[in-house]
Amino acid sequence: MTRDFPRALELGGAGAFARLFARNDAARAKIGWLASADLSAAHLTGLSAPAFACDEEFLAIADQSLDLVVAPLSLHAVNDLPGALIQIRRALKPDGLFLGAMLGGASLTELRQCLLAAEVELTGGAGARVAPFADAMDLSGLLQRAGFALPVADIDRHAVTYAQPMKLLSDLRAMGETSAPAERPPRALTRAVLFKAMELYQSRFANADGRARATFEILYAVGWAPADSQPKPLRPGSAQTRLADALNATERSAGEKAGPGTSAREKD
Amino acid sequence: MTENSDAQGADADPANGARTEPDPKLLEILACPVTKGPLEYDRDAQELISKSARLAFPIRDGMPIMLPEEARELRDDEL
Numbered sequence: 001m002t003r004d005f006p007r008a009l010e011l012g013g014a015g016a017f018a019r020l021f022a023r024n025d026a027a028r029a030k031i032g033w034l035a036s037a038d039l040s041a042a043h044l045t046g047l048s049a050p051a052f053a054c055d056e057e058f059l060a061i062a063d064q065s066l067d068l069v070v071a072p073l074s075l076h077a078v079n080d081l082p083g084a085l086i087q088i089r090r091a092l093k094p095d096g097l098f099l100g101a102m103l104g105g106a107s108l109t110e111l112r113q114c115l116l117a118a119e120v121e122l123t124g125g126a127g128a129r130v131a132p133f134a135d136a137m138d139l140s141g142l143l144q145r146a147g148f149a150l151p152v153a154d155i156d157r158h159a160v161t162y163a164q165p166m167k168l169l170s171d172l173r174a175m176g177e178t179s180a181p182a183e184r185p186p187r188a189l190t191r192a193v194l195f196k197a198m199e200l201y202q203s204r205f206a207n208a209d210g211r212a213r214a215t216f217e218i219l220y221a222v223g224w225a226p227a228d229s230q231p232k233p234l235r236p237g238s239a240q241t242r243l244a245d246a247l248n249a250t251e252r253s254a255g256e257k258a259g260p261g262t263s264a265r266e267k268d
Numbered sequence: 269m270t271e272n273s274d275a276q277g278a279d280a281d282p283a284n285g286a287r288t289e290p291d292p293k294l295l296e297i298l299a300c301p302v303t304k305g306p307l308e309y310d311r312d313a314q315e316l317i318s319k320s321a322r323l324a325f326p327i328r329d330g331m332p333i334m335l336p337e338e339a340r341e342l343r344d345d346e347l
Contacts, residue, residue, distance in 0.1 A: 007297065035294050041331055050291030052332040058301035060325075060334035065297040090304075
């Protein structure tokens with residue numbers, strides 16, 4: 001597909017896409033102008049591209065002003081995903097493209113299970129320590145509900161292994177992905193629970209070589225802002241050629257036939 | 269390489285020349301995050317004004333901060 005995108009926005013990618021873009025001649029030939037938006041202004045300082053601080057749930061973009069929105073690995077952190085998708089669709093010009101990637105599905109399922117089991121065992125209760133993720137089925141439905149045309153959702157599964165499960169936690173912290181749930185459980189995570197969870201992690205989810213595995217699922221979302229130029233299914237009854245003629249077959253009635261004059265649209 | 273945080277002060281920044289202004293195209297596409305209404309650029313105050321939401325969004329070092337919780341509420345005489 002050959003398309004140019006005069007105005008593009010990176011949403012929630014901490015400027016990572018803008019930095020790649022600055023070094024990529026092929027991308028620069030396609031994208032005329034790129035701005036970066038992130039919830040954290042600190043993530044965007046030092047960026048040469050135009051940048052602004054913005055919350056995906058309060059998108060500060062005028063309607064129909066962008067040709068492309070790229071959301072690299074950010075929308076899983078949004079509380080109101082349907083609302084964020086609707087605002088993105090509104091910000092796009094007709095036939096504008098949305099490309100999103102987010103953590104989803106069974107991501108961090110091992111960590112979720114171990115924290116839950118350890119907390120129940122040591123304290124008799126448990127709270128959600130790992131934020132809920134959307135799955136691919138949810139996502140395609142959400143894209144459609146948000147008014148995107150030709151929506152596609154896909155999933156990519158990665159297993160990362162760690163010599164120490166604790167290293168996973170420091171990676172998550174470095175990714176800015178710790179304590180993500182909007183409503184934290186009333187009781188803070190204690191060291192005892194954490195160590196118990198890491199012990200369970202190592203015993204339940206270690207590979208044959210002793211390394212603990214962590215599942216990451218990346219959901220990809222593609223959608224277009226509706227436009228008249230896009231392919232659409234034809235209206236029922238609008239065929240110009242008979243299927244029977246194309247197949248060189250004799251058409252046989254199935255018995256039901258609309259009587260003459262019942263057609264609502266009679267031309268000529 | 270971007271060590272501009274010395275205490276020498278004010279606008280004399282040999283690396284950038286002028287003081288950092290927001291990108292003109294960025295100002296074209298930005299709208300109020302609360303109402304999606306238009307914004308007015310107040311160059312002297314370095315603020316983006318949304319009269320429909322009665323909010324003024326700060327611009328820090330050329331970067332608009334379009335977060336409702338960081339915005340200043342407009343006084344009646346500013347509307």
